[in-house]
Amino acid sequence: MLTAQNLTLARDGRTILSGITLTAQPGEVTAIIGPNGSGKTTLMAALTGDLAPVTGEVTLNGDDIARLSPRHLAARRAVLAQETQVAFPFTVAEILQLGIEAGTGPTDSALIPRLLAEVDLAGTAHRPIHALSGGERQRIHFARALAQARRPRGDQGPMWLFLDEPASSLDIAHQLMVMRRARRFAAEGGGVVTVMHDLNLTAMTADHVILLAEGRLLAAGPPAEVMTDRLLSQAYRCGIRTNRTPAQGPYLLPQMAGA
Numbered sequence: 492m493l494t495a496q497n498l499t500l501a502r503d504g505r506t507i508l509s510g511i512t513l514t515a516q517p518g519e520v521t522a523i524i525g526p527n528g529s530g531k532t533t534l535m536a537a538l539t540g541d542l543a544p545v546t547g548e549v550t551l552n553g554d555d556i557a558r559l560s561p562r563h564l565a566a567r568r569a570v571l572a573q574e575t576q577v578a579f580p581f582t583v584a585e586i587l588q589l590g591i592e593a594g595t596g597p598t599d600s601a602l603i604p605r606l607l608a609e610v611d612l613a614g615t616a617h618r619p620i621h622a623l624s625g626g627e628r629q630r631i632h633f634a635r636a637l638a639q640a641r642r643p644r645g646d647q648g649p650m651w652l653f654l655d656e657p658a659s660s661l662d663i664a665h666q667l668m669v670m671r672r673a674r675r676f677a678a679e680g681g682g683v684v685t686v687m688h689d690l691n692l693t694a695m696t697a698d699h700v701i702l703l704a705e706g707r708l709l710a711a712g713p714p715a716e717v718m719t720d721r722l723l724s725q726a727y728r729c730g731i732r733t734n735r736t737p738a739q740g741p742y743l744l745p746q747m748a749g750a
């Protein structure tokens with residue numbers, strides 16, 4: 492399990508997160524939603540151990556992450572950042588190799604082709620990462636996180652995938668592909684925490700939703716409880732109407748008029 496207890500975080504003397512307490516369970520996809528600047532990326536960085544909170548504690552599978560070495564952290568969680576800059580002219584295979592080396596678990600010569608096929612980029616192993624499109628690069632970085640988290644359940648318990656807007660540059664088919672893959676990772680026993688902007692994609696794929704507004708937790712629970720007209724309209728400060736389809740559950744429509 493992942494827990495955060497009373498997290499407060501400041502940057503440049505400004506309070507960014509206040510009193511955040513939450514849990515996320517392995518076997519589930521937990522989505523963090525909220526407006527631009529509400530603190531989603533900052534919260535992810537606190538949950539992954541990349542930013543130290545002023546107060547509060549984060550535990551991963553029962554251990555305080557502040558006490559885990561970088562090597563132990565890498566064996567328990569993989570992170571897809573909101574933006575990834577690659578400074579060197581790495582090939583796609585070299586990027587995936589970074590993920591493989593950071594993680595633990597078996598590897599074989601078919602791992603890279605298998606990962607590339609999973610993100611619909613078979614045959615790109617020898618291409619420079621800079622020569623791919625924005626959405627293709629995003630899928631490669633997702634595959635790098637999967638390479639690191641190749642065992643959803645390891646010796647140290649569940650592995651955790653932290654994804655910051657994994658589908659933001661993707662076309663609709665690849666959005667579904669990436670979110671299905673994240674769901675499969677959870678179904679295999681891993682934990683997934685993902686920042687999302689697309690509320691419909693969130694409603695379709697999340698088991699648990701955490702709604703942030705202005706650095707505070709406004710609501711947390713199943714999509715049907717958190718993704719309501721009232722809470723979403725309050726958080727995003729615009730009119731949002733939710734509805735349901737019999738087959739797919741809730742969907743949302745922003746209201747152009749009367750917002």
Ligand SMILES: Nc1ncnc2c1ncn2[C@@H]1O[C@H](COP(=O)(O)OP(=O)(O)OP(=O)(O)O)[C@@H](O)[C@H]1O
Nearest residue numbers: 502503507525526527528529530531532533534573
């Ligand atoms: N490095 C930094 N130094 C100072 N303030 C920062 C820094 N990074 C983010 N902030 C501030 O913290 C707040 C939350 O930023 P954060 O990146 O967590 O938002 P977010 O919810 O991920 O937004 P978005 O949807 O735009 O990605 C913002 O007000 C931002 O200006």
Ligand SMILES: [Mg+2]
Nearest residue numbers: 531532533573
């Ligand atoms: Mg962000």
